[in-house]
Amino acid sequence: MADERTFIMIKPDGVQRGLVGNIISRFENRGYQLIAMKFQLATKQILEKHYEEHINRPFFPSLLKFMLSGPVVPMVWQGKDVVKQGRAMLGQTNPLTSAPGTIRGDFGITMQKNLVHGSDSVESAKREIAIWFQDSELTHWKPAQNAWVYE
């Protein structure tokens, strides 16, 4: 469905390394549509919700510290198959096993500082979008390029 949505977030390392524009460009260039975007410091409360499934993992305290170390860029992107394609564009969790051409494979080396988050299913996307954005922050608009991206 062309109205599928995913939650993509540039992590503090992506911001500090000046890769915000590059990461956004990849989604724009692919033909996906930006629906919402923020630039903010995350909070412990929001990260505990976002990473709920990892709260008891040994790496969680260190992940939390990293994610609070600088600004992040939470975004909502829309388009056909965007959840699966977004994950493919990110690469694997570990940048060292990520193919060149993916964001993590092009810019990352270590597991934690892997630059960007992307929802792993349509259900996770809905949950994550609701954590980071109010409904009123999701902008309705029709990109001119859609007529040239979709048949």
Ligand code: UDP
């Ligand atoms: N992470 C980590 N150490 C690990 C596994 C994960 O620091 O051993 C971090 C990493 O930044 C990852 C995030 O925790 O992106 C969430 O992990 P998940 O398994 O959900 O990976 P993702 O869906 O982001 O690829």
